[in-house]
Amino acid sequence: MTRRAVTVGDVRIGGGAPIVVQSMTNTDTRDVAATVAQIALLERAGCEIVRVAVPDRAAGEALKEIVGRAPVPLVADIHFDHRLALQAIEAGVAKLRLNPGNLTDRRKIADIVRAAGEAGIPIRVGANSGSLARRFRDAHGRPTAEGLVSSALEEVRLLEELGFDQIVISVKGTDVPMTVAAYRDVVQKVDYPLHIGITEAGTAREGAIRSSVGLGILLAEGLGDTLRVSLAADPVEEVRVAYEILRALGLRERGICYRVCPTCGRTEVDLVRIAREVEEALVDVIQPLTVALMGCVVNGLGEAGEADVALVGGPHSGTVYVDGEPVDRAVLEAGLAEAVIRAVRAKVGSHDG
Ligand code: SF4
Structure with a gap:
């Protein structure tokens, strides 16, 4: 099934477009020069969308200048505080990532959705096994594939009720089989584009292997419209590994x-x-x-x-x-x-x- 498409700046995700490679800066976002420099390095390596953490208002303030100087569309990574999402939209980001595990107040989410709608930018509903709410965990408090999907879909339904459909979904776990099961399940339930990844996959070598196995399975099944390889390493390495995965499956070629x-x-x-x-x-x-x-x-x-x-x-x-x-x-x-x-x-x- 061809997934719906959303547009992030000038980059299309879903709708049969080539699979988009993403990464995330690991500089202090408040340090504009360092963050812009890292974004430039990522772009040179082939990164097509860059996510930036917005942990506080100072980071949100820095975003204005970073957005203006970035050669690729930026995604603001938002947790806990909905005001940071509003600030990031104001700064001109091309997409938001919201975590349904730690942003739950419906009125606050409604404020974000209204602002995103007015700005014409999509929202990724990004469930993550490390921040899954207690009620989506199993009897032993552990995350499950079902829990990841339920958490993501609960927020997706809220966005839909608010009349918003520019949605990207991710259901990332640290466990490869759990993550694969979650994506296989969610794809049966909604047709929004999928952002795929194995979260906190590990150091450069271990993370590359775990990501290759997990993302390889998903991509071989036709699941995934954009991806991020999460490594405890230089983010440029994430981009290189992402292209190797895509090349191995004959999906993208670069270098x-x-x-x-x-x-x-x-x-x-x-x-x-x-x-x-x-x-x-x-x-x-x-x-x-x-x-x-x-x-x-x-x-x-x-x-x-x-x-x-x-x-x-x-x-x-x-x-x-x-x-x-x-x-x-x-x-x-x-x-x-x-x-x-x-x-x-x-x-x-x-x-x-
Ligand atoms: S190509 Fe030659 S040197 Fe390389 S592994 Fe094969 S036999 Fe050995």
């Missing part, structure tokens, strides 16, 4: 897709180091490109034939291929990373032309 052999007893060059150097040097490339880095000819020649640029290792040396043809033969190991980087830069340049 270089690396095919790197795992190395084995046949490997005669330090391929792990070369791969790291190549990846770090080419992090700015946004054109979709396949780069194969292979330790030897066993699988190397086949991968080189499929890749835009490839390296096939030999005895302390290697050959660089472009479009399946060898262009740089018997390059000594010390110069291999540089030779691959050069070939990619030349290829990207030719794409630009």
Whole structure:
């Protein structure tokens, strides 16, 4: 089922639009310069919508300037105090995220909805297992998929009663199976666009794996119109992981897709180091490109034939291929990373032309 669509600034979510990549700043929002700088870095990495925490009035005040300087639409993340939502709308944000677990007064929500309606911005109803109200937890006080969905839908119904339908829903849990069950359930009940994510997924490696498993299942089932990978790391890393997840499923393409052999007893060059150097040097490339880095000819020649640029290792040396043809033969190991980087830069340049 195609979900309804909402528009966040100039970005469309749902309605069959490409899945939108989001992240969230972790700077102090009151520090305008630091927050704007991080938003710029996120945008450069491919982040299409950025969420910003608004914990107090000073942060809400800073939002005015941040909105004016941000190159992408901003979402104000609101908890507890409805006045901060009103202040964020006034500051010009393109969307609100409300937490049904900690903003419950119907009259206050009505005030927010009226202001959002007048400003023409959508609201994400974002239920989260960490802030689920007691009555939506099980007998042991633990969050459940049913509880997440009930909490979100209760607020959705309130918004609908108030005549508001520019809604995005999320039902994020820290537990992957619970989160998957919640999204599978909510999608049967409403057709608003879905913001998907595994909340508090973990540190860079663990969080990337948990998010990949959870979001991979949902996306493979066609669930998810926008996503955020939550990592205890630089938020730019969240964006990179998000694109890798989308690329793995053939849903979005951005930047270089690396095919790197795992190395084995046949490997005669330090391929792990070369791969790291190549990846770090080419992090700015946004054109979709396949780069194969292979330790030897066993699988190397086949991968080189499929890749835009490839390296096939030999005895302390290697050959660089472009479009399946060898262009740089018997390059000594010390110069291999540089030779691959050069070939990619030349290829990207030719794409630009
Ligand atoms: S491509 Fe060669 S070096 Fe790499 S894992 Fe396969 S056999 Fe080993």
